[in-house]
Amino acid sequence: MQLWWTQYAIARDPGLEAHLHDLEARAATSEEAEESARLLAEYSRLRRAAGAVDPGL
Template identity: 45%
Template sequence: MPAFMAFWWGEYALAQDPELDAHVHGLELRAAESTDIAEAKALLEEAAKIRHRVQELEPGE
């Protein structure tokens, strides 16, 4: 249950910031379309770092 709540909270927090949400989805889309594995990995790592940070936010932050 804690893992689900952390995931859900991260998704909710991203949805509250449309610009950041679009940025993360853009990174993931660029990674999916990339033919360079190093570039794709770097893009996914950046998206993952952002997702991890928003999961740590408290309501209202």
């Protein structure tokens, strides 16, 4: 259920969804391991934050 809620919370915010896709794409194409790790850490942080929002909001 938590995975579903996280996906739903992200889909409700088109700006966040676009930003997450951008982070993921940039990490996948980066030639620097440190940059990829930084981008993926930000991606993970934002997904965790989206999943922590109260589903009633």
